[in-house]
Amino acid sequence: MNHEPPKIAQRLLSTFLKDDLKEEVLGDLQEKYENMLKTTSKRKANGNYWYQVVNYIRPFALKRVAGLSLFNTIMFKHDVLISLRSFRRHKRTFLINLLGLACGICAAMLIYLWVFRELSIDQFHAKNDRMYQVLQNAETSAGIMTFEYTPALLASTLKERYAEVESATSYITPDYFEGTSYLIKEKHFFEINEQFVDDGFFDVFSFTMHHGDKRTLHNGPDYVLISESMALKLFGITDVTGETVTFQNELLKKDYKVGGVFRDVPSNSSMEFDVLLNLKEFERMQYDYYFNWNNNSPSTVVVLNDKVHLSTFNKTIYNLVEEFDANAMAKLITQKFTDRHLYGNYDDGQVVGGRIAYVKLFIIIGLVILLIACINFMNLSTAKASTRLKELGVKKTLGASRWSLVKQYFTEAFLIASIASILSLILIAFTLPFFNRLTGSALQLQWDFRLVLGLAGITLLATCLSGSYPAFYLSKLKTLSSLSGRLSGSLNDLWIRRSLVVFQFTAGIVLIAAVLIINRQIDFIQNKNLGYDRDNVLYFSNDGIDDSDVKVLFEEIKNIPGVLSAAGASHNLTGNYGRTGGVRWPGKLPDERLSFINIEAGEGFIETMGIQLKSGRTFDEQYGNDFRDKVIINEMAAEKMKLQNPVGSTIVLWGNERQVIGVVKDFHALSLYEPIEPNIMILSKSDLSQTFVKVQSTAMRDVIGKVESVYAKFSNGSPFNYGFVDEAYKAIYSGEQQVAQLSKLFCGIAIIISCLGLMGLASFVSERRTKEIGIRKVLGSSTFSLIQLLSLDFMRTIVLALAIGIPLSYYLSHQWVQNFAYAIQVKWWYFALVTLMMFLIFSLTVLSQILKVVRTKVVDSLRYE
Amino acid sequence: MKETQLGNFEETVLLLVGILEDKAYALKIAEEFESQTGRKVSIGAVHSTLSRLTKKGFLTSEMKGASNERGGRRKRVYTITASGKHVLIQSREFKMSLWNQLPAFGH
Numbered sequence: 003m004n005h006e007p008p009k010i011a012q013r014l015l016s017t018f019l020k021d022d023l024k025e026e027v028l029g030d031l032q033e034k035y036e037n038m039l040k041t042t043s044k045r046k047a048n049g050n051y052w053y054q055v056v057n058y059i060r061p062f063a064l065k066r067v068a069g070l071s072l073f074n075t076i077m078f079k080h081d082v083l084i085s086l087r088s089f090r091r092h093k094r095t096f097l098i099n100l101l102g103l104a105c106g107i108c109a110a111m112l113i114y115l116w117v118f119r120e121l122s123i124d125q126f127h128a129k130n131d132r133m134y135q136v137l138q139n140a141e142t143s144a145g146i147m148t149f150e151y152t153p154a155l156l157a158s159t160l161k162e163r164y165a166e167v168e169s170a171t172s173y174i175t176p177d178y179f180e181g182t183s184y185l186i187k188e189k190h191f192f193e194i195n196e197q198f199v200d201d202g203f204f205d206v207f208s209f210t211m212h213h214g215d216k217r218t219l220h221n222g223p224d225y226v227l228i229s230e231s232m233a234l235k236l237f238g239i240t241d242v243t244g245e246t247v248t249f250q251n252e253l254l255k256k257d258y259k260v261g262g263v264f265r266d267v268p269s270n271s272s273m274e275f276d277v278l279l280n281l282k283e284f285e286r287m288q289y290d291y292y293f294n295w296n297n298n299s300p301s302t303v304v305v306l307n308d309k310v311h312l313s314t315f316n317k318t319i320y321n322l323v324e325e326f327d328a329n330a331m332a333k334l335i336t337q338k339f340t341d342r343h344l345y346g347n348y349d350d351g352q353v354v355g356g357r358i359a360y361v362k363l364f365i366i367i368g369l370v371i372l373l374i375a376c377i378n379f380m381n382l383s384t385a386k387a388s389t390r391l392k393e394l395g396v397k398k399t400l401g402a403s404r405w406s407l408v409k410q411y412f413t414e415a416f417l418i419a420s421i422a423s424i425l426s427l428i429l430i431a432f433t434l435p436f437f438n439r440l441t442g443s444a445l446q447l448q449w450d451f452r453l454v455l456g457l458a459g460i461t462l463l464a465t466c467l468s469g470s471y472p473a474f475y476l477s478k479l480k481t482l483s484s485l486s487g488r489l490s491g492s493l494n495d496l497w498i499r500r501s502l503v504v505f506q507f508t509a510g511i512v513l514i515a516a517v518l519i520i521n522r523q524i525d526f527i528q529n530k531n532l533g534y535d536r537d538n539v540l541y542f543s544n545d546g547i548d549d550s551d552v553k554v555l556f557e558e559i560k561n562i563p564g565v566l567s568a569a570g571a572s573h574n575l576t577g578n579y580g581r582t583g584g585v586r587w588p589g590k591l592p593d594e595r596l597s598f599i600n601i602e603a604g605e606g607f608i609e610t611m612g613i614q615l616k617s618g619r620t621f622d623e624q625y626g627n628d629f630r631d632k633v634i635i636n637e638m639a640a641e642k643m644k645l646q647n648p649v650g651s652t653i654v655l656w657g658n659e660r661q662v663i664g665v666v667k668d669f670h671a672l673s674l675y676e677p678i679e680p681n682i683m684i685l686s687k688s689d690l691s692q693t694f695v696k697v698q699s700t701a702m703r704d705v706i707g708k709v710e711s712v713y714a715k716f717s718n719g720s721p722f723n724y725g726f727v728d729e730a731y732k733a734i735y736s737g738e739q740q741v742a743q744l745s746k747l748f749c750g751i752a753i754i755i756s757c758l759g760l761m762g763l764a765s766f767v768s769e770r771r772t773k774e775i776g777i778r779k780v781l782g783s784s785t786f787s788l789i790q791l792l793s794l795d796f797m798r799t800i801v802l803a804l805a806i807g808i809p810l811s812y813y814l815s816h817q818w819v820q821n822f823a824y825a826i827q828v829k830w831w832y833f834a835l836v837t838l839m840m841f842l843i844f845s846l847t848v849l850s851q852i853l854k855v856v857r858t859k860v861v862d863s864l865r866y867e
Numbered sequence: 868m869k870e871t872q873l874g875n876f877e878e879t880v881l882l883l884v885g886i887l888e889d890k891a892y893a894l895k896i897a898e899e900f901e902s903q904t905g906r907k908v909s910i911g912a913v914h915s916t917l918s919r920l921t922k923k924g925f926l927t928s929e930m931k932g933a934s935n936e937r938g939g940r941r942k943r944v945y946t947i948t949a950s951g952k953h954v955l956i957q958s959r960e961f962k963m964s965l966w967n968q969l970p971a972f973g974h
Binding site for chain 1: 893943
């Protein structure tokens with residue numbers, strides 16, 4: 003009895019298998035299939051049949067298909083020769099095509115390299131498909147916010163409770179610390195990024211050791227692991243196991259033994275650290291509340307086994323925190339660890355994209371630029387075709403098939419694309435450092451599989467895009483009409499060519515508009531009035547300064563000429579330093595939940611940052627008890643709490659009654675992505691991590707040096723680390739900055755390419771009409787009317803492109819600015835500006851070419867040809 | 868000595884053809900390979916090697932023996948040629964001579 007193997011597989015096999023092999027192969031596979039059926043399931047047997055069929059796709063077994071050999075050598079050589087000759091004859095067209103394509107390929111390659119890198123982030127972990135980061139969603143007054151910080155006991159609890167959790171780790175990232183951390187060796191300070199990790203860390207992440215054993219770290223409290231390059235920096239060699247170094251950060255200062263040296267964290271890791279410490283060392287420095295379930299400090303990542311049902315798992319842990327702390331507002335969710343880099347934005351507790359938007363945007367931009375470059379090629383070669391019509395006609399008369407003509411044009415396109423891609427490699431080598439600086443990445447031009455694949459792919463794509471239309475359009479022409487030299491341009495062909503140019507211009511318009519609007523928006527954000535004055539404010543971290551010295555330090559700093567005021571705080575108004583929900587106020591409903599941004603600040607902070615007081619007074623230590631039972635709130639907080647007379651009313655913060663002594667005007671304590679939230683400020687005497695100094699703008703340079711020398715008196719050797727508030731604020735928008743810079747770059751490339759094409763086309767069209775112009779001149783045409791005649795066609799195209807491009811770019815920019823809580827108005831005159839720029843470009847390229855022809859002396863133009 | 872023209876896999880397949888005698892067709896050779904080495908191999912991979920060995924003149928083949936479980940199709944049965952035997956012997960001798968020079972296994 004015979005069974006029937008999968009039909010589709012059989013059909014596939016017979017499409018490619020040589021006829022004389024059919025009998026034996028089909029026989030063998032049938033026999034195998036029957037054998038399989040005796041021992042296993044039908045599904046497995048079918049699967050194996052497919053496997054065997056696919057494995058017959060080998061050169062020896064493939065049919066020879068007549069006429070498919072693309073590289074029939076003699077014809078191929080001929081095609082190459084003809085192409086090279088035509089390049090030489092039409093040098094200008096060739097150069098324009100080559101330059102355009104090279105720029106296009108270069109842009110596409112840069113984007114390809116960048117995108118590839120973005121996609122490879124964190125993929126090097128061996129368990130990457132099973133690693134999940136546990137995040138928490140917390141309700142705030144601004145909606146549900148998602149944080150990566152989780153309760154300290156979460157990792158161990160997850161591992162104990164759930165069989166699905168194969169391993170779990172809890173670690174403190176370098177971001178946790180506001181101050182700078184150092185390794186100190188013989189009084190030399192080396193800045194580091196330290197990470198405190200528990201003993202599950204290496205079970206989850208695949209970081210490898212260079213010297214020593216990674217388990218040493220958790221054998222005792224006295225060991226650290228350092229990176230290879232850190233070892234080189236400190237000791238000059240990599241094998242430094244057993245050496246002693248001093249570690250210092252804002253929490254602790256202690257001598258450690260180097261337990262081992264790990265290989266540098268790969269550049270495609272989202273986690274960056276060069277020193278690993280035992281998490282127990284961190285926990286030792288914390289108070290008991292560190293282990294409370296409503297305290298969130300470490301990050302938690304788990305590896306789930308492959309049997310896990312993710313949505314069920316998510317459901318089971320969603321309310322986990324509540325079990326331990328009934329008051330906790332946090333809900334747990336998980337996100338695949340490798341997705342965190344590209345999908346890092348959350349809204350209302352859901353993942354809403356992130357960098358992936360840029361990745362997609364740039365893929366589109368890359369394709370558009372490549373397409374623009376290819377359109378140049380199509381237009382110029384179809385336009386030039388009129389001069390090569392005779393060649394075409396003769397070939398056809400001699401019996402060339404349409405297919406061989408198509409091949410010829412593709413060969414030409416392929417040749418030019420290949421030369422362009424070689425040229426683009428040189429361009430990339432030059433532009434890559436610049437590109438890296440713009441994107442803040444470390445891309446390299448390395449000859450590897452990836453680069454070759456990308457280059458080959460892009461070259462082929464360019465060939466297909468640019469070769470297809472000329473090939474099929476020209477090979478279609480009638481023999482007779484091509485011999486007689488008349489191009490009977492049917493309406494259809496004209497329409498295609500014109501729409502290609504329109505597309506090119508529309509893309510140009512959209513890109514110019516994009517650059518304009520992206521840059522306007524970023525300017526707007528960076529210069530927006532935030533409700534405080536961030537200019538000329540210097541800040542530095544209080545590393546190494548004893549609390550008892552702080553007061554003297556302030557006095558000395560205030561005495562420096564040029565310093566207007568100084569204050570301490572643990573919040574620099576640019577980042578997310580946490581919120582609190584522990585506030586009660588008169589008239590609060592039992593289930594009303596409101597979270598406040600809490601800022602602990604020293605005396606004078608409000609004045610130093612230029613935050614404006616609306617009513618009441620600011621903190622003043624002279625009153626003696628401001629730091630114990632007083633509080634300052636912002637307008638938003640007063641409004642949300644519905645306090646009629648905020649100044650003087652009493653609220654309860656963390657169980658203690660505090661009197662509101664002042665209300666400040668709303669200001670942005672976070673980035674402009676977030677709307678203004680209720681703030682609460684309390685005076686704090688100690689534990690302020692940073693000092694802020696307001697300086698007269700003219701005195702800044704002198705003051706920095708003087709502040710540094712004051713700092714050095716108290717810092718016990720810690721280096722002076724300072725920054726400016728306005729720069730810290732700009733840094734929040736570095737993502738937008740990069741996009742703005744890149745959009746300028748790529749838009750520039752696109753416009754250059756389109757201009758090249760347009761120039762080529764314009765010069766060609768007008769040269770063709772040289773004689774006509776000569777005759778018209780003799781008959782008395784004015785220069786103006788000649789220009790009008792020649793440019794009318796281009797003019798129409800541009801107007802059409804504007805008609806499409808302006809509404810399109812209006813729509814797109816409108817969509818984009820919606821991402822911002824505070825966005826510019828998209829105004830009409832942006833588009834007027836775009837239109838103006840288009841006409842400027844138009845006149846520079848087209849008119850210059852036309853003028854050249856029109857200005858030719860009548861005698862010369864009549865003698866032309 | 869002249870370098871043998873056999874790859875490792877080729878040599879194994881050639882030997883298997885000799886072992887299997889009149890049952891030496893692609894499927895059986897693949898199965899024998901799997902049971903002797905414990906490694907998985909597709910029939911196509913074996914078949915391509917067989918055809919390469921035939922081209923080199925180490926194997927000949929003929930079609931015979933249709934059976935019902937093959938859907939009435941014949942199979943191609945391979946046999947080693949004289950030059951195939953020669954190349955196998957050469958390869959063995961070459962390896963033996965290398966083994967004999969290995970000091971750890973000295974006489």
